[in-house]
Amino acid sequence: MALEKQRFDTLILGAGGAGLNAALQLANANLKVAVVSKVFPTRSHTVAAQGGVNAALANVLPDNWHWHMFDTVKGSDYLGDQDAIEYMCREAIPTVYELEHNGVPFSRLANGKIYQRAFGGQSQNFGGDQAARTCAAADRTGHAILHTLYQQNIRAKTHFFDEYFAADLIRDQEGIILGALVLDIATGEPLLIEAKTTLLATGGCGQVFRTTSNAHINTGDGKAMILRAGLPLMDMEFFQFHPTGIAGKGMLITEGVRGEGGYLINKDGERFMEKYAPNAKDLASRDVVARSIVTEVRGGRGCGPEADHVMLKVNHLDEEVIAKRLPGIRESSKIFAGVDPVKDPIPVFPTAHYVMGGIPTDRFGRVMPTSDDDGDHLPGLYAAGECACASVHGANRLGGNSLLDILVFGRLAGKNIIDYVRDNPSHRPLDEASVSSAMDRFNKWDAKGDGITVSELRKEFRKTMEDHAGVFRVEDMMQEGVEKVRAIRDKLADVRLTDHSKTFNTNRTEALELENMIDVGLSIAVSALHRKESRGAHSRPDYPKRDDAEWMKHTLYWREGDKLEYKGVRSQPLTVESFPPKERVY
């Protein structure tokens, strides 16, 4: 049967906050836009974001975008690109107002303005008192935002391909992306979507680790598609472990709990963050708090029969505050930890949460294909959100900056795509060789016979990543990890599906996802092995100091030969003075 083809002005892969905010701009401008999502849009993982979105609205305490910018640069451990960070922090303000106008049910202050709470790493006046910058809809901010954006896209008549799995990008000889080969999960039929522009908004890849706050769908599909298209990923060694996952399970307990006054204690009841971050204490940056927890547990001060976690104390807060501001957390704690936080502390331990690295883009969301500091972008290809790396988070992301990143850069990519399509109104000729190589990769899973199962290899892979690329990383352990992941990549050839039927074959999609995860996992392991310093979330006891002379640069990883190159940090903002690297204390 001939491969079915459809044409659009723009193809958006992913229907989380970035994809939907881009789609909304494009549909409002009457472009023909296709949004492909492997799940119904409101199931995208943006829905799980709890605490909120940062914007210097100054509704609760004095604030301005320049302070937000300082905190973000410092939080990034000076690896973030300051032009992109300035842009994001300035745009945060109109972006949040636009969301509110679109209907997001933000919590409110007595004067009717949007409620804002304190979050980690936030300060007034460039490192002064705690700021309150995180705009929140109770502790369900991501849900409120994602549903609102989906609703507005229904109004704007965006064309959705729900439950379609994007397999590979299609490109021509010049490397220009022409669209993607996707799979209709319900029927098992492939579909070729040709587009003048493509936006990757496929989200994160937390499933590469065994214990994670990320959903089953967060398998780094867009990142892996980029690698297979011969393009690099940037700064993949920087993976954020959120300090407070429910111990042993990984579900997230928002930083907002500490923002509302909760704090961490060890088995002696000691408020240990006072030792590690005397000023910010429990609201120090996430990398700092996660390391402190692991250090406490390794020092024998963990809680529980295995002494393998610490406690998050909330029960000193007013029950009214918990009911009003943290209702979802109370519910999750009861269900998954068997604890009512109004009465008892919540057992927590760091959980794999967010990847700072991703598809390198400039501050317009355009994909940058080389390590050349003055290099040009790849025309017509965009990336936004957790799959991308602008880079606004550098070596460590601040809480509340993730929703912000997806919304600002999704919206911006949408606006830039409108201009691009106006200037480049025609489709480029299809490259049949690229289509057939994508089809071959896809059809290879039709192979029958005995082999390893998808779930077997997935288990081995995720355990390996957890053991060899976690919170603390040393040379030998990581070297071994890289070798193990390479061996796992080789084993992929021996994986066989047990299910070869067409209809809603999750065995097949999970095999494609596993292939993606392994490529992305290797980019993390290889990039981490070679960065011989400690910066942000990348913590090496064998190189405990940040080394700006040698390492204030971005890592670029290519799949072919596991090649690494490096690229300078853009330290020059747009309109203000650069924040030079300083020692990072909280």
Next chain:
Amino acid sequence: MKFSVYRYNPDTDNEPYMQAFEVETRQGMMLRDALMAIQEQDESFTFRHSCGEGVCGSDGVNVNGSNKLACITPLSELKETVEVRPFPGRPVVRDLVVDMSQFYAQYKKVDPWLIRKEPMPEQEILQSPEERDKLDGLYECIMCGCCSTSCPSFWWNPDKFLGPQALLSACRFLADSRDQASEERLNSLEGPYKMFRCHTIMNCVEACPKGLNPTKAIGHIKAIMLKDAI
């Protein structure tokens, strides 16, 4: 623990059947964990799931006769043998996966987005905490479908009766002090089917995994209509 699971693959099966599985349980295990364990035993077993914490709304199933979200249903609360079936009243795509397109179509019919007629202010539209409180119990819906697919009125008239989920969403916008299309919204719910097929059987309230109350929302819409009529 013993499970009996609904199986149907249109590519290979003439008709659906129940299949027995046994899963080794551990403390704190949820139904989703058990379904994943079953999938490890038989990779052809198919169900939707994603976030694992009750917010994405993917893994609604019918378990021991009630609609529930698998990821937040503790096995300890279930009677053995646990019988797991797809949502009732929806066409089965495969195993536990049902076709939800009618459910989504009904949602879209209530114009589920904020409508403002006045120009937008430069900053946020102001809303008092009391006005915002009116959205609690309405905006948290995760569109899992547990309610509508447990509703007999929706089973009989899935194309004409909007169903509890869509009506809860209609109420969410009627209750929003920022929305300026109440009249149109109320008019569009007139007629014998769209809303008035609700016979307050209240299965939806029982089924909602987020503790929301669509029947109350429907009653609230009716009360506004009545007030407007007088």
